[in-house]
Amino acid sequence: MRIGVDWGGTKIEAIALDDAGALLMRHRAPTPSGDYEGTLRAVAALIAFVEKGLGRQGSIGVGAPGAVSTRSGLVKNSNSTALNGKPLERDLAELLGRPIRLANDANCFALSEAVDGAAAGRRVVFGVILGTGVGGGLVVDREVVAGRNRIAGEWGHNPLPWARDDERPGAPCYCGKSGCIETFLSGAGLARDCLSRTGRRKSAEEIAEAAALGDADAEVSLAIYQDRLARGLASVINVVDPDAIVLGGGLSNIARLYAGLPELVSRYAFSDGVETPILPALHGDSSGVRGAAWLWPSV
Numbered sequence: 535m536r537i538g539v540d541w542g543g544t545k546i547e548a549i550a551l552d553d554a555g556a557l558l559m560r561h562r563a564p565t566p567s568g569d570y571e572g573t574l575r576a577v578a579a580l581i582a583f584v585e586k587g588l589g590r591q592g593s594i595g596v597g598a599p600g601a602v603s604t605r606s607g608l609v610k611n612s613n614s615t616a617l618n619g620k621p622l623e624r625d626l627a628e629l630l631g632r633p634i635r636l637a638n639d640a641n642c643f644a645l646s647e648a649v650d651g652a653a654a655g656r657r658v659v660f661g662v663i664l665g666t667g668v669g670g671g672l673v674v675d676r677e678v679v680a681g682r683n684r685i686a687g688e689w690g691h692n693p694l695p696w697a698r699d700d701e702r703p704g705a706p707c708y709c710g711k712s713g714c715i716e717t718f719l720s721g722a723g724l725a726r727d728c729l730s731r732t733g734r735r736k737s738a739e740e741i742a743e744a745a746a747l748g749d750a751d752a753e754v755s756l757a758i759y760q761d762r763l764a765r766g767l768a769s770v771i772n773v774v775d776p777d778a779i780v781l782g783g784g785l786s787n788i789a790r791l792y793a794g795l796p797e798l799v800s801r802y803a804f805s806d807g808v809e810t811p812i813l814p815a816l817h818g819d820s821s822g823v824r825g826a827a828w829l830w831p832s833v
């Protein structure tokens with residue numbers, strides 16, 4: 535049995551999967567806000583609850599925002615700031631009395647979709663998160679490729695490729711640079727594009743709804759967004775050339791983005807054509823916690 539834990543900013547969730555990946559149990563609790571020690575105890579309590587309910591122990595995989603620094607073993611780059619600078623993997627293993635596996639939540643998403651999600655059966659899978667932030671993860675043969683610096687897949691902080699004059703230098707990014715892909719393809723990026731062209735303040739969700747109802751301005755915003763997404767993905771394909779790309783996160787639910795996307799990507803990639811399937815996630819919001827469970831290949 536595999537147990538996966540999703541350590542989020544507002545809630546923590548644990549699931550148990552049997553060896554075939556079927557869901558045995560799911561349980562959630564609110565994240566004690568800004569309280570690292572309290573969250574550790576809450577995670578341990580969730581795991582104890584699941585194991586008691588099912589009458590057996592499982593392997594423990596945890597997905598969390600941020601990455602573990604290879605230099606210090608401490609969490610870095612996390613938007614759950616209570617985690618930064620903390621030896622999460624060691625502390626949780628100590629509290630549970632057994633080893634755990636820890637991975638970035640975008641990597642867990644990619645793993646879940648590669649194992650038994652939209653890209654099941656494909657060898658090299660690139661998972662993309664389009665949401666509040668823009669992240670990604672690379673999976674090869676059902677294993678996360680974390681990378682030498684633990685940043686593999688972080689395409690959101692590359693500059694937008696083939697940038698046009700009106701796209702330079704781009705908006706400042708929280709990472710300290712400007713014009714990152716994330717500043718264009720996050721929900722806030724889509725909303726900012728709409729505001730700057732039309733003067734109308736709309737959320738990404740409202741833009742998608744308006745476009746579906748035939749609003750021409752909203753449709754233009756989505757077309758520009760799709761073109762930028764195509765450029766970002768083409769640069770990923772030029773480096774990794776994965777067997778499939780899976781889109782997750784809130785913006786991946788906009789059906790309009792998929793139609794015509796492969797043709798657009800083909801225009802930018804260094805190839806006479808691009809056959810890469812670009813697929814919506816199968817497990818939706820559950821992919822992070824499922825991927826955390828799959829961090830252990832066998833029990």
Ligand SMILES: [Zn+2]
Pocket residue numbers: 690691707708709710711714716
């Ligand atoms: Zn950035």
